[in-house]
Amino acid sequence: MTIRVRLTALSVAGAAALGLLAAPAIAAPNRPDTADRVEVFGHRGASGYRPEHTLASYELAARMGADYIEPDLVPTKDGVLVARHENEIGGTTDVATHPEFADRKTTKVIDGVEMTGWFTEDFTLAELKTLRATERIPDIRPNNTIYNGRFEVPTFQEVLDLRARLSKELRREIGVAPETKHPSYFAKLGLPLEPGVVKTLNDNGLNRPNAKVVVQSFEVGNLKELNRQLRVNLVQLISNTGAPQDFIEAGDPRTYADLVKPEGLREIAGYADVIGPDTKVILPVNPDGYLTEPTTVVADAHQAGLQVVPYTVRAENSFLPADFRSSTDQTAYGDVFSFFHALFDQGIDGIFSDNPDIAVAARDEHEAATAGR
Ligand code: G3P
Numbered sequence: 001m002t003i004r005v006r007l008t009a010l011s012v013a014g015a016a017a018l019g020l021l022a023a024p025a026i027a028a029p030n031r032p033d034t035a036d037r038v039e040v041f042g043h044r045g046a047s048g049y050r051p052e053h054t055l056a057s058y059e060l061a062a063r064m065g066a067d068y069i070e071p072d073l074v075p076t077k078d079g080v081l082v083a084r085h086e087n088e089i090g091g092t093t094d095v096a097t098h099p100e101f102a103d104r105k106t107t108k109v110i111d112g113v114e115m116t117g118w119f120t121e122d123f124t125l126a127e128l129k130t131l132r133a134t135e136r137i138p139d140i141r142p143n144n145t146i147y148n149g150r151f152e153v154p155t156f157q158e159v160l161d162l163r164a165r166l167s168k169e170l171r172r173e174i175g176v177a178p179e180t181k182h183p184s185y186f187a188k189l190g191l192p193l194e195p196g197v198v199k200t201l202n203d204n205g206l207n208r209p210n211a212k213v214v215v216q217s218f219e220v221g222n223l224k225e226l227n228r229q230l231r232v233n234l235v236q237l238i239s240n241t242g243a244p245q246d247f248i249e250a251g252d253p254r255t256y257a258d259l260v261k262p263e264g265l266r267e268i269a270g271y272a273d274v275i276g277p278d279t280k281v282i283l284p285v286n287p288d289g290y291l292t293e294p295t296t297v298v299a300d301a302h303q304a305g306l307q308v309v310p311y312t313v314r315a316e317n318s319f320l321p322a323d324f325r326s327s328t329d330q331t332a333y334g335d336v337f338s339f340f341h342a343l344f345d346q347g348i349d350g351i352f353s354d355n356p357d358i359a360v361a362a363r364d365e366h367e368a369a370t371a372g373r
């Protein structure tokens with residue numbers, strides 16, 4: 001993956017219209033130049049081994065060789081961006097064991113889904129800092145539960161501080177890939193995510209075209225807004241079902257499936273640089289979970305001048321296509337190397353994984369196997 005220069009909306013759209021992006025340098029699956037290698041995104045850090053979205057998880061990911069660490073961002077009541085996959089924190093912290101917060105338990109509708117629990121927007125940062133992270137999926141990752149209660153919920157700034165420290169120590173720049181979570185929901189609450197993302201990147205000298213930063217969103221409108229304020233690269237995330245929440249709320253009938261058609265990809269190229277599709281958008285599975293024919297999305301995206309970084313490869317049988325499961329034990333590891341290779345064979349530019357160590361090993365193995373082909 002080589003996103004060195006932030007292309008402007010005009011330059012991408014114009015170049016695409018002129019057919020100048022038909023053969024981007026990163027599109028070829030053979031990558032003898034390591035600068036063009038598939039980059040590994042430590043998904044929620046190294047969440048296969050530590051409770052997700054903790055400094056310990058991000059640090060382990062970087063030490064395992066991840067090129068990027070990935071904080072999902074939600075706001076506190078006092079408007080501080082913190083790293084959580086969702087604003088409901090009953091599933092990833094010990095908040096339920098804090099009697100002083102028992103009356104904060106409530107029911108809300110987030111992006112059309114009713115949820116009961118505790119929500120970051122109802123806690124100040126000082127209150128949130130009294131909580132400790134816990135493993136999200138203890139049944140599948142029981143070993144990770146030994147870390148329950150040991151790590152705080154980090155702020156975005158603390159993640160960037162860690163990134164800076166580890167970049168110096170490891171003598172390579174660790175990238176960061178923040179994701180704005182539920183942007184329409186938080187804008188309506190008066191806690192928009194985008195100003196904090198822009199300010200924090202500005203404050204840290206990271207809002208520049210050659211910064212190793214990519215900002216992600218499942219929505220479209222906020223990426224277009226960020227495109228006007230940020231000089232870093234933007235990732236349009238693509239679910240394998242449904243539609244962007246802002247499209248739904250605006251009555252726009254287009255779905256994610258529409259966005260990965262050539263016309264949709266050309267539109268994305270007007271405001272973003274990368275698509276981050278579910279792996280099933282590239283390698284679909286049948287109702288029994290087995291792989292079927294690959295789609296043309298990777299080639300179509302490259303044709304539009306977009307790079308492709310799918311999510312998320314996890315080693316446990318529970319998350320793998322049926323082709324690669326080792327047994328019916330959902331917690332056991334399957335043949336995750338073969339799943340990585342199947343994705344790399346499609347010519348992807350990066351990969352999100354809960355297991356960055358295995359992703360790096362598979363990437364290196366694939367590079368060696370395809371060198372000179
Ligand atoms: O950002 C890539 C991937 O993380 C998107 O899915 O739900 O894990 O944030 P999610």
Ligand code: CA
Nearest residue numbers: 070071072179
């Ligand atoms: Ca994410």
